[in-house]
Amino acid sequence: MSTAITLPNSALQPDGAGTASFTSSSISSPANAVQTVAIDLADRSYPIVIGAGLMGAHAIYAALPQAATALIVTNTTVAPLYADALRTALAPKYAQVHLVVLPDGEEHKNWQTLNLIFDALLQHGCDRKSVLFALGGGVVGDMTGFAAASYMRGVPFVQVPTTLLAQVDSSVGGKTAINHPLGKNMIGAFYQPQLVVCDLATLDTLPARELSAGLAEVIKYGPIADMDFMGWLEEHMDALLARDRTALAHAVxxxxxxxxxVVGQDEREAGLRAILNFGHTFGHAIEAGMGYGAWLHGEGVGAGMVMAAELSRRLGLVDDAFAARLRALVQRAGLPLRGPVLDAADNAGRYLELMRVDKKAEAGEIRFVLIDGPGRACVRAAPDALVREVIAACCSG
Amino acid sequence: MSTAITLPNSALQPDGAGTASFTSSSISSPANAVQTVAIDLADRSYPIVIGAGLMGAHAIYAALPQAATALIVTNTTVAPLYADALRTALAPKYAQVHLVVLPDGEEHKNWQTLNLIFDALLQHGCDRKSVLFALGGGVVGDMTGFAAASYMRGVPFVQVPTTLLAQVDSSVGGKTAINHPLGKNMIGAFYQPQLVVCDLATLDTLPARELSAGLAEVIKYGPIADMDFMGWLEEHMDALLARDRTALAHAVxxxxxxxxxVVGQDEREAGLRAILNFGHTFGHAIEAGMGYGAWLHGEGVGAGMVMAAELSRRLGLVDDAFAARLRALVQRAGLPLRGPVLDAADNAGRYLELMRVDKKAEAGEIRFVLIDGPGRACVRAAPDALVREVIAACCSG
Structure with a gap:
């Protein structure tokens, strides 16, 4: 059964001409039920299926386009855990299922690693119909997606995200990319998968630090869009940290x-979609300034949300109580509340320098995603002096 | 004044539901007139302007999107000839016009060279609105287009092709790519420019060998689509080789x-568009087998068209006279008629091996673009034994 969902907060109501729509369905409520979120992007539409143990169920892949070959892209951490299960599930569908195992970590999200995927595709004689499967976290998903977008100018791909962050973030939106030494996610494409399989059972093997990092992207949706969801998270944070599958299914x-x-309104990030980057402007500066991989993406977003809320507060957009409430939720999720000192001599200057090369910056002006009322986000510039005050107040070495 | 064009040959008549349309306009017929071909691809539509001396006319760029910065991408051969003129023409439009000069040659159409563009974009603080200008031949155009498609997941770009091949081939279709050691154009994107400026004056400085290579792609359009045009080419080949601008303007x-x-019918190369690859399946094998850069792309296409026509003849699709007529035209354009021997021990085997990794191949089966009647192309497989005969008949060391 399929029902249309209406988002509760006014900031997210369709404005008449909106093109977005999605439908969700679920079989009652037990933890083992399969839930589906249908992403409606015209000829680039696809379903997200959510449930425990889905990866190994070959029926999940039945509707994918037919092809002679499939290539599973994964990393050294995930391969021993899940590659065999996925391979077995795909065997009835594809005559040949190949595997390429990448090094694990954000520091490998670069051209050299991407090229390992192209090497494998060509060595195995993969053609334009071959299907790529991204089995892993956000780094594997982003690189596999960009490889799929670029190989022979585009082949189909499927996301099988095995981290909470990837399940709630990269599974929707079609953003794929690799990093450049001078900036994160600078080289990439908008490219939609055919299917996303969120297998909640894979979260059992996720390190606690990565579970917390994933919760940063979950928490984000409260302040920018849905304060009811923020209230639900406050009630269920302990269950989420205990990996309760019913709670995880709802959060995902x-x-x-x-x-x-949001993406349905603005697939190519011309406007509204930027609100999904709440916490990311500061967060990206932290990641880049510390060297990719030192802080997890979600950890940067956690501290970054606290900094963006503080900037919103100092601009008079939200009150003390809202900023304190967000800070408390970030802390309960096990995330860092304070940014690191990136430069002992001029810390704020270093943050500003890194934020000016952010993709959202225009002609050197930083565009901050701020909260201008609980459940509502806006994108705007802020005076350097005020940003410096926020950085001074929110960082420690 | 703008008039709709109807193509004369039945193979190219819209089939009722066709979405393609384009309009062409010209100011009478003198060589200095500006002609426009409007490429209609919904929200990715753009004009091609054709004429002598257009590059330096700043009015040509007036309708482009506004931005703070532009980056001209060119190579070591073209930069000293035209970079200053383009820079001067762009100065009224963009506050900053930067330049990056790549090494010249197909052998540099790889990731390392592409990365020089990304380095320049980031070093100059280029943002999502910055406009890239591809000033050069097909290699510069393909790489700049892929850089534009990928930088921050897509920025605007303009083609200023300075070779005949680039003016008639890469200026339409939105194919961008780099080579991989295991295959040509294996990594890329479909990405449309904002504008194409075909400045016929740039053909004055084109080496004769490259003029001939460009004529291969011009000749191609006759056998696959328009025998009237083939007749026109037979009449005007001398004028084209003498770089007569009226003749060049018509050919372009x-x-x-x-x-x-063709592209309007099939932007993503699902079917019909493959006919544009007439001569390219054999041609790509020649290029790859000799090492990129040894044969010019158009030279491979020239010999490749002769081989594809011979295969068509042996399959009974065209008669001896047609194959001889095409051979004569290829020869008059100054192009090689015979393919090289790639492997003394098993030349046909080497060709077949290289053709099986072509992007058009499916599950290892080579898809040949063949002529099945003058002015009409088809895409089909052929028995290996027959292909071997054609290679034996059409190659010499």
Missing amino acids: RRSCEIKAW | RRSCEIKAW
């Missing part, structure tokens, strides 16, 4: 629904 | 019109 589904609505 | 315009019609 609601995050995907909100992101799908 | 007619080639772009035919290609625009």
Whole structure:
């Protein structure tokens, strides 16, 4: 059964001409049920399926386009855990299922690693119909997606995200990319998968630090779009940290629904979609300034949300109580509350320098995603002096 | 004044539901007139302007999107000839016009060279609105287009092709790519420019060998789509080789019109568009087998068209006279008629091996673009034994 979902907060109501729509369905409520969020992007539409143990169920892949070969792209951490299960599930569908195992970590999200995927595709004689499967976290997903977008100018791909962050973030939106030494995600494409399989059972093997990092992207959806969801997270944070599958299923589904609505309005990030980067402007500066991989992406977003909320507060957009409430939720998720000192001599200057090369910056002006009322985000510039005050107040070495 | 063009040959008549359309306009017929071919691809539509001396006319760029910065991408051969003129013409439009000069040659169409463009974009603080200008031949155009498609997931770009091949081939269709050691154009994107400026004056400085290579792609449009155009080429080959601007303007315009019609039917190369690869399956094998850069692309296409016509003849699709007529035209254009021997021990085997990794191949089966009647192309497989005969008949060391 399929029902249309209406988002509760006014900031996310369709404005008449909106093109976005998605439908969600679920079989009652037990933890083992399969839930589906349908992402509606015209000829680039696809379903996200959510449930425990889905990866190994070959029926999940039945509707994918037929091809002679499939290539599973994964990393050294995930391969021993899940590559065999996925391979077995794909065997009835594809005559040949190949595997390429990448080194693990954000520091490998570069051209050299991407090229390992192209090497494998060509060595195995993969053609324009071959299907890529991204089995892993956000780094594997981003690189596999960009490889799929670029190989022979585009082949089909499927996301099988094995981290909470990838399930709630990269599974919707079609953003793929690699890093450049001078900036994160600078080289990439908008490219949609055919299918996303969020297998909640894979979260059992996720290190606690990565579970927390994933919760940063879940928490984000509250302040920018849905304060009811923020309230639900406050009630269920202990269950999420204990990996309760019913709670995880709801968090993943609601995050995907909100992101799908926003992306449906603005697939190519011309406007509204930028609100999904709440916490990311400061967060990207932290990641780049510390060297990719030192802080997890979600950790940067956690501290970055606290900094963006503080900037919103100092601009008079939200009150003390809202900023304190967000800070408390970030802390309960096990995330860092304070940014690192990136430069002992001029820390704020270093943050500003890194934020000016952010993709959202225009002609050197930093565009901050701020909260201008609980459940509502805006994108705007801020005076350097005020940003410096926020950085001084929110960082420690 | 703008008039709709109807292609004369039945193979290119719209089939009712066709989405393609283009309009062409010209100011009478003198060589200095500006002609426009409008490429209609919905929100990715753009004009091709054709004429002598257009590059330096700043009015040509007036309708482009506004931005703070532009980056001219060119190579070591073209930069000293035209970079200053383009820079001067762009100065009224963009506050900053930067330049990056790549090494010249197909052998540099790889990731390392592409990365020089990304380095320049980031070093100059280029943002999502910055406009890239590809000033040069097909290699510069393909790499700049892929850089534009990928930088921050897509920035605007303009083609200023300075070779005949680039003016008639890469200016329409939105194919961008780099080579991989295991295959040509294996990594890329479909990405449309904002504008194409075909300045016929740039052909004055084109080496004779490259003029001939460009004529291969012009000749191609005859056998696959328009025998009237083939007849026109037979009459005007001497004028074209003498770089007569009226003749060149017609050849460039007619080639772009035919290609625009085909691409408008099939932007993502699902079917019909493959006919534009007439001569390319054998040609790509020649290029790859000799090492990129040893044969010019158009030279491979020249010998490749002769081989594809011979295969068509042996399959009974065309008669001896047609194959001889095409051979004569290829020869008059100054192009090689015979393919090289790639492997003394098993030359046909080497060709077949290289052709099996072509992007058009499916599950290892080579898809040949063949002529199945003058002015009409088809895509089909052929028995290996027959292909071997053709290679034996058409190659010499």
